Amino acid sequence: MTGFQFNTTKSLICRLGAATDLAASAGAILGQRVLIITDPGIRALGLIDGAVESFVAAGREVSVFDQVEADPSRSTLMAAASAGRSFGATGVVGFGGGSSLDVAKLAALLLGSDQPLDEAWGVGNAKGPRLPLVLVPTTAGTGSEVTPVSIITVENDEKRGVSSAVILPDLAVLDAGLTLGLPPAITAATGMDAMVHAIEAFASKSPNNNPLSRMLAREALRLLGANIETVCQDGSNRQAREAMLLGSMFAGQAFANSPVAAVHALAYPIGGIFHVPHGLSNALVLPHVLRFNAEAQPKLYDEIAADAFPSLADVEQGRTSAFIDALVSLAARLKLPPRLRDVGIPEEALPRMAADAMKQQRLLVNNPRVVTEIDALAIYRSAW
Template identity: 45%
Template sequence: MTAFTFRTAPRIISQIGGLAQLASLCADLGITRPLIVTDPGIVGCGIAARAMTVLNQGGLSPALFDKVAADPPVAMVEAAVAFARQSQADGIIGLGGGSSLDTAKVVALLTRSTQGITEIFGTDMAIGGRLPLIQVPTTAGTGSEVTWVSVVTNEAHEKKAVYTPQLLPDIALLDAELTVGMPAKVTAATALDAMVHAIEGFTSRTRKNPMADCFAQKGLALLATHLPRVLANGGDLESRAAMLEGSMLGGMAFVNASVAAIHALAYPLGARFHVPHGHSNAIVMGPVLRFNLPAAESLYAQLAPCLLPGQSFATPAAAAEAFVTAMEAMAGWGGLETRLSALGVTADDIPSMAEEVVTQIQRLIATNPRPMSHADVCELYRQVL
């Protein structure tokens, strides 16, 4: 049996209406001056105000940083760290989607560190501890609330990852009420991102392990079952809660087994064209899954029941084909655009994006079930141009 290490957050709370516990959770961690790290959208829809009210009523002295941007730029993250120091925060609360949660993790780490953000790019480069950290996702997609990775964008519009165990939060709080009202397009994009986490974790060529496999299969099944229900009825709290749990399980899977080529091809779309991360994954997942089919047939066959429960297949090959076909059909759910040209990408952009994939993001290609060349990446992009 292959040796592996499995890490996750030490405390996970899934409760509809659980935001009401936020002040008491801060008290459990000794936080008196929490800083909420979030984005303007979360402020605009009133969720940030609800969190601030809970904290104020709990006798705490909260502050709010609400300038998180998608694909978090280095300069914005550094501004958030400076704000945390200025406000004398003694704990961090990430509130929002993946960008807010990723930013919150780095802020918790760097606020009391002498390191700069560029010094912690890579694996296990961080020194020392962090401030207490609570993560509260408002989308069912990234799984960032249970991972030890943050992805930021440097000045050259390249995605840079920080991998270090210190990024794992003390508490992940899943409250389905916070995801109600999310547009169908965002609901679908984030859910498909989470499904890709599960799939790529399960099929990882280098870090696949039995614990991650269990979480991947359960997470994928929850998301596949409940996404159609939520798209049909956005107020279905039970299905919203199930999707948050599925996203979290997908996060546990991928961070302990790695993502692969779907994410690698998605990153340039976010960094260069500001396509939301989940949407980027949704666009390229079909071509990549089909490219991987010859190498991952038996694994896709094992995942087929997660998408197609109760169906029988004559052979593993038939099950794997049904799995890929089902995933391809989901790419446009929620009204998502399925062509790169609709998002501003041209044929001239493809070679340089492919070069970034096979050089700057080689770590993800290395875990893909099937080796992938620059020419392969170009062809996959062209299939969805």
């Protein structure tokens, strides 16, 4: 075993109803003036109401920034930081899907540090300090509550990332009750996103790929594979919702330390240019990237195939290929669009997407097989 480093969120709470008494668990961390960062949909559904009421009842002052959009822009991030600065925030709560959590991470960094954002992009460049930070996910997909990564859309529809242990939160609160109202399409896309995290973390070529990440990736696939269809068919199944949220977190812990690779690199232009939700973007290119990798390493995914799909344990020859086919069948049963053309991407856009994907070298270096721009274009064509 080679040496490795493993970082994760300092403290976790996993309990139904935990979000409604957030002041009790997080008040001492966040201080007197709490900035909650979320999106308009979460605000309209009233999902943050319990948390706000708990802070007010505890004598804390609360300000809500609710303008986070999917694939959040740099201007949205700066607006959130400005709102926190005007309010005099002493702590930040990210409440919502991955977009809200990503904005909260960097808003906490900008509010707690004089470091310019443009100096923080990349791996290990964010130095901090940051404001106290608590993250509350409302989807079982990104695992952002336990990752040191934040992705923001900048100029020319490019997705740019900050990766630093500095932006890991002080506390993550997993309340499966917040996910009960998710529509099947969002549940399916975010669940597939979590499966991608686990798959890529397990096979990552990162020098920090480690036994803990591989163990967590496999347990994530067991939980996600066993429950994703259940939650899409019966969104009120609390036990399955809890399993999905836990599986998403395990996958997040795995890829936070053994980073993702070409699936994400090729998904980013789909989301950045065409505003396809991140989980669906991943699902659209997943089988095509895995087949590309398997051409060089035919048994690459043999070990994890039966974790997600127990019936594959009996497949002795071609298990990796069967695993990829099973993922395609799963996406079809979940009623996810199968091809790039089905989400409105024109064929003439593929060369630009391939060029944009090459900007994601921090991810591509982790892929089990080298991906050139020609390769990326061929993968997009197979997905189109």
